Amino acid sequence: MLLHLQNILTAEELRAARTTLQAASWIDGSSTAGQQALNVKNNQQLPQDGEASRSLRALVLGALNRHALFFSAALPKKIFNPLFNRYGGSTNHYGKHVDGAVLHSRASGERVRSDVSCTLFLSEPGEYDGGELVIDDTYGSQRIKLPAGDMVIYPGTSVHGVAPVTRGERLASFFWVESMVRSDEQRRLLFDLDMNLLKLRQRDGESELAVALSGTYHNLLRMWATT
Incomplete structure (x- = not known):
């Protein structure tokens, strides 16, 4: 199931997240890639153990906990700690790949089965060109670019990638859900x-x-x- 969830973050939360992200220090996203994604991942990512990541994780998880539609759609058992990435300039795309089936969270120490993949958009669509989340599903290739504060969820089994950002900067949070209902x-x-x-x-x-x-x-x- 591919589903667009609106208004995950309030306007105030979005402003706070953007302020934190603009002031943060970023690392090469490929340093966190698995073997399959290593050659196709070309972006930047917040270090998981930094203060910026810790405060933003708490913000996103708090927002998810009050969003009834997210709970109904994902039926979460475990949520992998939200991560944060940036696309732009020379680090501007992520080639097609499939996420790992079981992921190890450095924040909680848990292993989380990736039943549901989630991308929470933190940049407005007009702030950048390109940068669509491209998901291959039963009905063909879906190109997704949502308003800031909105999120898309889709099966973790999907082949997906991020199209090159040719202008501006794309900021997002991404994470996975192990669902109480695996299918x-x-x-x-x-x-x-x-x-x-x-x-x-x-x-x-x-x-x-x-x-x-x-x-x-x-x-x-x-x-x-x-x-």
């Missing part, structure tokens, strides 16, 4: 059911039908979830 197909069914239940409740209130379908949702989640 993307099952997560999609649960999300569709949850969204239709929301519409039903908005129209009819807590009707007998809404209660029955809510029971179906939770019974499916009970069947498929691992906690």
Whole structure:
């Protein structure tokens, strides 16, 4: 499931994040790449153990914790500590690759299975040319460039990359989710059911039908979830 989530960050949070990122020191992104990505990763990244990364991680995780649509779509069991990258100048692209299946977080020491990949955009689309997140999925190649503060989530199994930035600077946060429901197909069914239940409740209130379908949702989640 590929899904655009709006307004992950408030305007105030976005300003704070941008201020921190503009003042931060960056390192070569390829220094953190796995073997597959080593030859195609050409960007900059914040050091994971720096003060800037620590404060920005707390900001992003706090925002995710209050975003009901993110929870419904991803059903998070673990969230890999958010990372931060910059594209521009001579370090301006990331070739096609697939993320590692299990990632080790330096911040928490946890190993996180990458069921769901997440990119939170921190630059406005008009601030840079190029820089689209390019995701190959069932319906072809999707080119994604979202407003600052918005996020896209997509299956961790997807081939994806970042198109060259030819003007300006692209800032983003990226991370992965290990979901309570491992199957993307099952997560999609649960999300569709949850969204239709929301519409039903908005129209009819807590009707007998809404209660029955809510029971179906939770019974499916009970069947498929691992906690």
